[in-house]
Amino acid sequence: MPALHNLIIIGSGPAGLTAAIYSARAALEPLVLAGEPSSTGDQPGGQLMLTTDVENFPGFPKGIMGPELMANFRSQAERFGAKFETTKVTSVDLSQRPFKIWTDRPHDGEADYEAKSIIVSTGAKSVMLGLDNETELIGRGVSTCATCDGFFFKDQEIAVIGGGDSAIEEATFLTKFASKVTIIHRRDELRASKIMQERAFANDKIEFLWDSEVHAINGTEQLESIDVVNNKTQEKSTLAVTGLFIAIGHRPNTDLFKGQLDTNDKGYLLTNSPATSTNVAGVFACGDVQDETYRQAITAAGSGCSAAIDAERWLEDQHDA
Amino acid sequence: MSDTIENLTEASFDEAIKNDLPVLVDFWAEWCGPCRAVAPILEEIANEHGDKVVIAKVNVDENPALSVRFSVRSIPTMLLFKSGEEAKRIVGAKNKAGLLKELEI
Incomplete structure (x- = not known):
């Protein structure tokens, strides 16, 4: 018993x-x-x-x-x-x-x-995006842990997906390492708290892609790029990044x-x-x-x-x- | 830390992975929470299965060239070397049963 x-x-x-x-x-x-x-x-x-x-x-x-x-x-x-x-x-x-x-x-x-x-x-x-390749590329550029993995992206261009506190906090943290951090958010404003937003807007390494969603993750051995679509204009673009940090909720x-x-x-x-x-x-x-x-x-x-x-x-x- | 776990450096790495036993190398850092959770498990495995596998560590802060050489972009990452060749890559923290399964012990 x-x-x-x-x-x-x-x-x-x-x-x-x-x-x-x-x-x-x-x-x-x-x-x-x-x-x-x-x-x-x-x-x-x-x-x-x-x-x-x-x-x-x-x-x-x-x-x-x-x-x-x-x-x-x-x-x-x-x-x-x-x-x-x-x-x-x-x-x-x-x-x-x-x-x-x-x-x-x-x-x-x-x-x-x-x-x-x-x-x-x-x-x-x-929550993960649920895209093909996402799980395969974890540890090869796709990350769920900025504090664990940010170190490996020194002087590289990376992206963070999300608009809440954790996304903005991660993006701000990642600017310690990366040369450029693009925040991809599906709306045209952030959900994050005011203090986090102000920090991100003041950080010249952070750029924003508004109204945008990632619909493909490209790369075989390592992450090479992501395909992004603007959900208002339907315009598609490809962003070359070596790191992708997912913080969508x-x-x-x-x-x-x-x-x-x-x-x-x-x-x-x-x-x-x-x-x-x-x-x-x-x-x-x-x-x-x-x-x-x-x-x-x-x-x-x-x-x-x-x-x-x-x-x-x-x-x-x-x-x- | 257990005496049986060697901290590898860029200088000692190549010699250390040439071993008749498989060598599991844990890439880690002080600031990585999941790495700290894995550390005691690796010590247990080293103590209990030292006849089947050699456990070693690489501090990524001190040995950046090794992370670049093995394309380590996330820690903990554990690389299993057999006869000096990378045979398996384990990304992310796992429990003891999960690690032993990966090591086929």
Whole structure:
């Protein structure tokens, strides 16, 4: 029989780790299933593992590196007894209590873990373009991680796709290396915050291609160019670039819970806001996996705190009943 | 860091990949989050499977010519050399099971 845990937290970004800190201090002895290494935001520590300076997390007036911030979150949770496993959940059964969790293999046989309550904080991951060649050229010019790969594009011309905060932040970061960064955006204005926009507009290495979409990625061994079409004039052009950084948005990591937890039409988990409870009693959700609106480290952390308190109260009620 | 993992340089690289065992070379840097996640896994593999594979590292900051020579444009990238020839390229962080599968261990 797998050991029965009071609380299992799935995911270890700001939301999951804040839930771990609070629930560990409440003596729930939480187990965090932290995820597994990858070069996407879907990894232990979450999307902040792919960032450099985090300038807007309160308490760090000079900013802090994303991976360092997440290491701090984790050691704070460990200090109060939270346990961690570097493993990725592959399947859950929320139809019976205790809830059942399988990792690293399909749903068969005895579960790997059992839990009285679960906090889901699996976050979100970058959306890819879905073009031919895209996956083949990852690591050969196509990148999902500017902080990992920017270094290799010294004095080269590259492109960033997207118009939100992460696209503009990546583009600005990449000007440290590249000779020219073209931001390709499908609208004629940016969604990014004012401060990020002003920084990008003031940067003479950054150029903009407005109303434009990439419809082909060219290259065999290495990325050579991309084909761009203007979605207003239908005018086509080819841009010679050696690097392409994709930052067109995120998708919540909820495939795991399909058919068991209610989501909206974009896949975000639905909670009984302001509470973090889901449609399954004893299962709570926090962070980007349930937040289509704010998606900030601090809002994720805040909702992680709420989820821990909700889980603690729910477990107490079960005990009393 | 494990004693069994050698940090290769531009000077020592060619000699190091000439080995009867396959040599897995991890291109990495301090500032790369996913590289840090892979490092302890590579140490475990070096300690547990040292009889089947040699693990080595290249710091891309200190050895830019090696990244250029092997067209490394993303880290972590792990190159597997057999008899001194590049036999496989693994791009991006992977878990231990995934790496062992790539190494056919």
